[in-house]
Amino acid sequence: MRPGLLSDIFELTGEHLVLVFSATAIAIAIGVPAGILLTRRAEWRAPVLGIANILQTIPSLALFGFLIPIPLIGGIGPRTAIVALVLYALLPILRNTLTGILSVDAAVRESAVAMGMTASQILRQVEMPLAARTIFAGIRVATVATIGTATIAAAIGGGGLGVFIFRGVASVDTVQILAGAVPAALMALISDGGLGWIERKFAA
């Protein structure tokens, strides 16, 4: 093992975790409420999902190009990277929240109404618990995908394991590429397993 490589791996893995955690947390904070809102506003569904879909297809470098000049959320560094990652993570969370709640059986909802529950009671006590597993599956997909996508943060000075990959590609150095790819893959496997375990708890 090269000197300094191990400490670099720890440092960049730490940065990577911060990127992934912040981006997914923000994406959940935006995506779940927005998804709930869309269940109440049928006419907004097509445009909002359309925008989320388009966001997914913008290549990261082009997105960074747009973001650099924007004050507060732009510039270079981890902040811009997180903004881009949030935009990419939004779609699965938004879509699963929407589908989860919409697929709650109409009969269940009607009996809740018949029992005299208010709209917010129905949401919190009936719809959300029944939709939880689907919503959580969306969060799980978004998290694992973000772990992979977060390597692009290195393209804009945002750090993370992508730094190894960019360095390795630039200097034709397989060791560095693996030093970035292997920890990222492990992180993805561990979080997929962990979140899958929590997901099954929801089902129980």
Next chain:
Amino acid sequence: MDRTKICSLILLAVMLAGCGKAKKPILVGSKNFTEQVVLGEIIAQHLENRLHRKIERRLNLGGTLLSYQALQDGEVSLYPEYTGTIEAEILKETPSPDPEQVYERSRLELLRQAQIEVLKPLGIDNRFVMVVRSDEANRDHLTTLSEAARVKPGWKLGVGYEFEQRTDGLPALSMYHLPMSAPPRAMDLGLLYKALDQGQVTMIAANATDGPLASPGRTVLEDDKKAFGSYQACIMLREDMIGEEPRLVPALNQLSGKFTNAAMRKMDAEVDVDHRQPSEVATEFLKQVGLK
């Protein structure tokens, strides 16, 4: 008919086909960025004009590692490469600032190690350059890196990963003791100029023939201490192709010395900024230098 007969017939057919087949194709390669594609086009079109035989293009190969591997395996017959890159990535040495020295060493080593000819330089030296915004350069009267180190207290540096990683990049720059207000930020090459224009960084490490340098808004600071290695573009050719087509080397040598950094910048900008086809830009270049 028994099996032996069938086999010998097939064998005969294969041999006949082999005899009837024309000469080995000439496969022109290039790496996957604008300048390389333009150079590949220029080489391919020039050979078509001179040799009147089919030239196959294998442009846009992913990076030095892949292109060089393809050259070694005969998947491409030739491709343009930079002497400094040969030195840094293939020979794993630090390129010297002296163009002659880097060229001679690359040429001898590749011939010895891999039976690959490095032909005479095309005329481009695509070395690392440090770039600042022209308004800033004019305000502080900066023309050289030494002046930049003296005049301004805190530079914010943006660099590509190649510059960050290579011994002739960031470590070579340290010769100037440039005062910096933040550690250098490494990012994608394509975003460097944007970050400079937006003032996110105040100096970037770029390459001498980058298209964006053709614009007057950016100033290259002179490397007055000769810190950066030389990266002359040369055609790398498999030795076995020389016997295959005797007119090949003389034709390729006609291109040597025909280029300048300024002309290359202009061509890069025409493709990247004006979105013209590399093949069109290449044809125009060949006309301009009187090769068509």
